[in-house]
Amino acid sequence: xxxxxxxxxxxxxxxxxxxxxxxxxxxxxxxxxxxxxxxxxxxxxxxxxxxxxxxxxxxxxxxxxxxxxxxxxxxxxxxxxxxxxxxxxxxxxxxxxxxxxxxxxxxxxxxxxxxxxxxxxxxxxxxxxxxxxxxxxxxxxxxxxxxxxxxxxxxxxxxxxxxxxxxxxxxxxxxxxxxxxxxxxxxxxxxxxxxxxxxxxxxxxxxxxxx
Numbered sequence: 012x013x014x015x016x017x018x019x020x021x022x023x024x025x026x027x028x029x030x031x032x033x034x035x036x037x038x039x040x041x042x043x044x045x046x047x048x049x050x051x052x053x054x055x056x057x058x059x060x061x062x063x064x065x066x067x068x069x070x071x072x073x074x075x076x077x078x079x080x081x082x083x084x085x086x087x088x089x090x091x092x093x094x095x096x097x098x099x100x101x102x103x104x105x106x107x108x109x110x111x112x113x114x115x116x117x118x119x120x121x122x123x124x125x126x127x128x129x130x131x132x133x134x135x136x137x138x139x140x141x142x143x144x145x146x147x148x149x150x151x152x153x154x155x156x157x158x159x160x161x162x163x164x165x166x167x168x169x170x171x172x173x174x175x176x177x178x179x180x181x182x183x184x185x186x187x188x189x190x191x192x193x194x195x196x197x198x199x200x201x202x203x204x205x206x207x208x209x210x211x212x213x214x215x216x217x218x219x220x221x222x
Contacts (some may be wrong), residue, residue, distance in 0.1 A: 012100065030067045030077075034056065037078045041119045086114055087145065091152055096103050100211050101204035103153050108203065108221045109196050112181045146171035160211045170207070177203065200213060 018036075023029035036056045040048045048070040054061045068074040093110055097103035119205060129221070150157075157167060177199070190198060 016057065018057050018065075026067070029161055030065075033064055033067055033074065034078050034081050037074055038082065038102055041078070044119075045095070048075065048078075062180075068122070072207065082118055085116070087149070091149060094149070094153060098154050100157075101207040102198065103155060103177065104170070104174060104207055105196055105199040105204045106147060107176050108152075108199055111178050112185075112195075113150075113192070115182060116185065117179070143168055143171050146175055150174075164210070166210070173203070175176070 018031065023032060033053060036053050037048050040052055040056060045052065048066045050061055051066065052063050053074065057064075064074070068077065090107070090110060094103060094107055097106060147167060150167060162170075189195075
């Protein structure tokens with residue numbers, strides 16, 4: 012069977028496999044230290060024509076966004092497992108923000124994407140509808156009775172938006188010098204955890220008064 016191109020491997024069986032291989036190649040380039048991954052580099056790595064990559068991604072920015080989204084899906088399950096057992100809302104949310112920031116920062120695919128000043132499309136993706144939906148998957152699966160605490164669906168969406176905005180800000184500018192893990196969590200407890208506790212207390216009081 013012909014194996015010309017595609018890094019000497021058997022050509023993709025369909026478009027989905029081709030796109031997956033292209034995204035994987037972009038991620039490998041980032042992990043290897045490349046700081047300006049583009050369609051030309053990915054095509055060279057795979058041994059295919061640039062036009063083949065353009066068939067699936069209209070430009071380098073679209074490829075970078077797809078690479079980030081793919082990496083996001085890879086760590087979501089692990090993040091959910093790491094938050095198991097946290098039943099106090101402020102503790103759970105602070106740990107979720109801190110862990111998300113730390114893991115994305117350690118992943119070169121995200122560190123490079125968020126650090127690049129031209130990646131305004133990706134930055135906007137952080138608080139887009141799809142990102143809010145992903146965040147809801149995480150918080151909704153926490154062992155917390157949000158409804159019993161008086162949190163509405165709108166409250167939950169805003170909570171996820173705040174979480175994402177904190178993560179976004181930390182990724183763009185982690186501070187000079189960046190806070191170590193324990194100080195980061197203390198910082199988040201002061202400014203995020205306190206607000207969550209106050210919200211839960213107020214919502215619970217209102218719910219009891221209405222019952």
